[in-house]
Amino acid sequence: MSDAPALAVRGATKRFGAVLALDEVDVVAQHGEVLAVLGDNGAGKSTLINCISGVHRLDAGLIEVEGEEVSMSSPAVARAAGIETVYQDLALFDNLDATANLFAGREQAVPAWLPRGMRWMRRSEMNRASAERLRRLQISLPDRASSVGMMSGGQRQAVAVARSAAFASRIVILDEPTAALGLRESRQVLDLILRLRSEGCAVIVISHAMDHVMEIADRAVVMRRGRVVGEEVPRPENRSRLVSLIVGGES
Amino acid sequence: MPDIEAMHHHRHRGAVEETQSPSGHGSDLAQEVEAMRIQDPDRADEGLLRLKALGALxxxxxxxPVLILGVLVVIMANLSPVxxxxxxxxxVLAQTAVIAILAIGQLLVILTRGIDLSVGSSLALSAVVGATVFGSSDGGALTVLAMLGTGAAVGAVNGLVLVYGxxxxxxxxxxxxxxxxxxLALGISGGQPIRGMPDVVSTIGGDSATWLAAWLPNSTFLVAGVAVVTTVFLTRIVWGRWIxxxxxxxxxxxxxxxxxxxVxxxxxxCSGLLAGVAAIVxxxxLNAGSPTFGDLAELDAIAAVVIGGASFLGGRGHVGxxxxxxxxxxxxxxxxxxxxIEAYLxxxxxxxxxxxxxxxxVLRGRLESRFRVLQAAAS
Structure with missing residues (x-):
């Protein structure tokens, strides 16, 4: 692993008509760290994430992955650069099993000289690889062969996270990973995020749940009105300072 | 997020009882079962029993659908000696061949949440084009290609207009x-059936497999072939997974x-192509191409897919x-x-x-979500 940060966003600016959604934003995420991006609604968190994952293009500024500038022109480019995003809606296929979801869009198949869509799937290899992946992330599913639609919210979230981490991805972005979950399920997902970190991923988490941020994040950057207004190591004693940064009382 | 404050305690199961359940009926039920388990192990067993009963259901x-088909066959066999x-x-096999081929095409479309109402008309157009081509060229292979190509072309129009329109x-x-x-079928044929089909077409569609059993129609093999190829395509090939x-x-x-x-x-x-295959049968x-072929056949095909057990909402179903x-x-x-029994019945x-x-x-969908909730509670 190189010394360069996993992800560096420099001078990111994005305008939607008259609205300046991002205003010269600088954010750096290191390998093996969980970075929380905090902010009230409309602060620019989602725009930042969408620019990093190739959904939107920056008007100005640049994005570097491990020290190399990447032009994020589409989600496919971002994925190819090792950036995986777990969207809030998860983008899972309820009708397919966990393995099929893990490999969706990049199925292992042969022979290589045929167009990708016409190849013969290597199903047992994919099953083995997904079992191994889920085991390493300590995700237990009731039945790996049952469709994801039959799974609980936490299990679904776990499958989505496992998919994002399945392909040697270096940067995993999670948008509100615990917003739709109950207590036990949130716990499982938080543990999963910590496991991604211990595997050397740079993990970026957007969350409104302060307790979760306190527990898992190594650093937190706070955004307000399109700018980064502060950075803290989240601890219980500076919780109130983080909150006031978010709502904009004092800075 | 009202439930977040309890996060740090909840490693101890007992704490779950005290927390407010989060919004959403699913989680309510999950917590209810969880609470049941803590208070009374017997009740929890009951929950597990319910889970198993639901799974069996x-x-x-x-x-x-398979059971109903079996029961139907047994009932019919008892009521009629013939x-x-x-x-x-x-x-039955000969009469079902056309519906089965069209239904397999329709299945592919329905899997993507779509519907193809044109297959009956495509069948007629393919048959008329085939008969016309045969009338002017006398070529068997050319006729078959013309029929398949016509069906595929109608399908391509459907797909291209759907996506790019x-x-x-x-x-x-x-x-x-x-x-x-x-x-088009009526126009090309002048509204009349065009007589004559090449040997290869009448052999596939009209003859029996006399070398095996005189009663077994050749079209049954065609259906079996289409079914096997489509199944392999859907379950083994990447494109099928993408569907x-x-x-x-x-x-x-x-x-x-x-x-x-x-996709x-x-x-x-594919659906249009299979309409062309059905046109061959x-x-x-009937040793002819008629503009009235396949009237309302699209409705039979859609009905077959749905009553066979594939989901009309897409994503679920197979050739079976x-x-x-x-x-x-x-x-x-x-x-x-x-x-x-009269036709109207x-x-x-x-x-x-x-x-x-x-x-x-619909019931299956509801039971599955209930199953999911109970399973989450039991895990």
Missing amino acids: LVLLRLG FATTQNLGN RLPHPFIITLATLSIARG YAVGGNPDGARRLGIPRSA LISVYV TSGR HALVGAFMIGVIRNGMNLLN QLIVIGVVIVIAVESD
Whole structure:
């Protein structure tokens, strides 16, 4: 692993008509760290994430992955650069099993000289690889062969996270990973995020749940009105300072 | 997030009882079961029992169409001495072949949340074009190619207009091609059947496999071949997996780099192509190409897929469903003919079966979500 940060966003600016959604934003995420991006609604968190994952293009500024500038022109480019995003809606296929979801869009198949869509799937290899992946992330599913639609919210979230981490991805972005979950399920997902970190991923988490941020994040950057207004190591004693940064009382 | 404050305590199970349940009925139920388990282990066993009962019910629902087909066959065989003869079985197979082939094409479309209303008209247009080509060229292979190509071309129009015309749903475009293809068939043929089909077509569509059993129609082998090829395609080839993915979550498929537009176009081309195959069977049996072929056949095909157990909402279903549904329709029609039941009653019975099938699909969906909640609580 190189010394360069996993992800560096420099001078990111994005305008939607008259609205300046991002205003010269600088954010750096290191390998093996969980970075929380905090902010009230409309602060620019989602725009930042969408620019990093190739959904939107920056008007100005640049994005570097491990020290190399990447032009994020589409989600496919971002994925190819090792950036995986777990969207809030998860983008899972309820009708397919966990393995099929893990490999969706990049199925292992042969022979290589045929167009990708016409190849013969290597199903047992994919099953083995997904079992191994889920085991390493300590995700237990009731039945790996049952469709994801039959799974609980936490299990679904776990499958989505496992998919994002399945392909040697270096940067995993999670948008509100615990917003739709109950207590036990949130716990499982938080543990999963910590496991991604211990595997050397740079993990970026957007969350409104302060307790979760306190527990898992190594650093937190706070955004307000399109700018980064502060950075803290989240601890219980500076919780109130983080909150006031978010709502904009004092800075 | 009212429940977040309890996060740090909840490693101890007991704490769960004190927390407010989060919003959403599903989680309410999950916590209810969880609380039950803590207070009273016997009640928790009851929850597990309910889970198992629900699982068994779901299996039964999934097997439903096959069981109903089996029961239908047994009932018919008991009511009519003719039904179970090989001669009549051959009739059922021959009559069902066209529905089965069209239903397999329709299945591909329905898997992507679509519908193809044009297949009956495509069948007629293919047959008329085939007869015309045969009339002027006398070539068997050319005739077959013309029939397949015509069907595929109608399908390509459906798919291309759906995707590049940015239509919200394929209903309208396939309704339009239903009308256009029938009109073309009538125009080309002058409204009259065109007699004569090449040997290869009449052998496939009309003859029996005399080398094996005199009552076994050749078209049965064609159906079996189409079924095997489609099954392999759907379950082993990447493209088949993508068809399910597009049906399960169209937007998710796009975000994960699956070529959604190409997948959508391809299923309509396949459905049209299979309408061409069905045209070969129909034309071969009647040794002609007629603009009236395949009238309302699209509705049989859609009905077959749905009553066979595939989900009309897309993403769920396989070739077996299309076949079972096609044979259910075939057996109901054949059996009721043998019993001298009037035609209007057949229509009513098939309609009722469609309602039951769709309702059981809805029920399956509801039970699955309930199953999910109980399972989450039990895990």
